[in-house]
Amino acid sequence: MPSSADEVDAALAGVVERIEAAVSDLAPEIIPIVLIDGRSGAGKSSVARRLRERWQGPVTVIGLDELYPGWDGLSAGATLAREFILTPLSEGRAAAWRRWDWAADAPGAEVVTPAGVPLILEGAGALTPRTARLAHVRVWLEAPEDSRRDRALTRDGDTYRPHWSRWAAQEEHHLRTHHPQSLATIVVDVP
Template structure:
């Protein structure tokens, strides 16, 4: 997915117009905090592509939730690691740091620093956990139909991953129902980068 330039421009303008909320409000010199952009939505919907576009324009570091899950059953654990290792420290005025999970070896690999900076993009399933509401400048929801998502996923991971993908889709559906992520989002996009909500402007 490639988000059209006009939509990308509106997203970026909104982020830049929003005061930084990391560190949390009330911290010393909040004007020097980080504007957090969260891109959430079901697997295969186009989140990574949007995150890459935002990162180039803002500019910003991107944290991918795929690096935080500890495998196909690690959705909930990855969300916790995001808050414990990245967003929690940033909210406290400290740098974040996480250890990437290597899906091929089945273990943790190198560490990645997430320094305090003007902008940070976090993308991936579960990134829009309700705890981001108080610290994010923008929460974007991206979705498309299940058949297209599965086609995209199997093209990337191989047909042998179909069982994993279907189990993941069930797990993320339960998580999104509990978190009400789509309803809480500031902006919703379809799998082709078009705004579906709000219907008038961003």
């Protein structure tokens, strides 16, 4: 049975509070990098949006949807994020990366993400052993398949519907290969 909107809202509010607490516990000189992972429809984008709205000061939010090179690109998008965003920012350098142009099905405009600004990176595949070493707060959102599918297809409708199964297979591969839940510093069940 799908979860109620109030239950989902409470879970998302709770995870935002936990992330805020974890960030506030970091040493003042640390520029936080927050990774939010979970399967499609788990609430990653919603958590990132809520967190940005409450963040005190500047923060950059990047969704892996901006990097995945098409519907078969979950793994490649995560690699691009690590190489072109997480590594330079964790080293105190600006990050230059290309946004994926979904309409053209090709790399699009270059984006430069400045160093010295906290980062929230969200998306399926974001949390791997290699990215975990580069982030200060690592979040895994778990949710039942029926609830996730309902939320994702309500959000993206017919654009996503034909790709649900192939994307889910890539998520399964990510879970078997990287065990992201075990790498998370915060794990939350979203109804």
